[in-house]
Amino acid sequence: MPKDTPFLSPELLLHGYSVGIFPMAESRDDPEVFWVDPKKRGILPLDGFHVSRSLAREMRRTHWHFTKNAAFEDVLMGCADRSETWINADIAQTYSALYSRGRAHSFEVWDSETLVGGVYGVTLGTAFFGESMFSRQTNASKMALAGCVDLLGRAGFTLFDTQFITPHLASLGGIEIPRARYHLFLEQALKKTASFQRFDPSSPEEVCQRMTQ
16 A cells, blocks of 8 residues: 555545444554444433533633534644644544545634634434544533533434543543443434534523523
């Protein structure tokens, strides 16, 4: 294979998601990509997002606003802009290609015209495969996830795959389930359809009201 030929392709990546695996690289400079199929899978229940009192207070009074698919490349680069990352050039290129095909999406948080946080992922059926998120201000990634979960729920999605569970995700309601159970959820999600484009994002205050009522 020629040196400049990517290992991944949009078709291969979508197939991987459809069978429950996802790609990673050891670092941004490592050209190799490997597939991951965890024994324990992280998910964020769309009806179980936890809004703490402090986060609710910030969402009610913030002047920040949400958008979707307004700055995909910037969100992708924001997620990769850290000392250690699994997003290499091949992975970034392939997700950009999926975005151009309407299969990858981003959800952004803005402070006026400054991007302060976001999350991106891939959709198949009623599954959203969350890939990564970033934050440049306190609570920005939490608000991004809250807004994204709200949008997905209103649009008819049934599965938010977070791949792994971190303390950050666990504090927001993320849980870990066995691989076999995840595959059952995935199988059901792939039988239905939903559209990330169906609704516009609500304001942080409106999202908070729905999640805390």
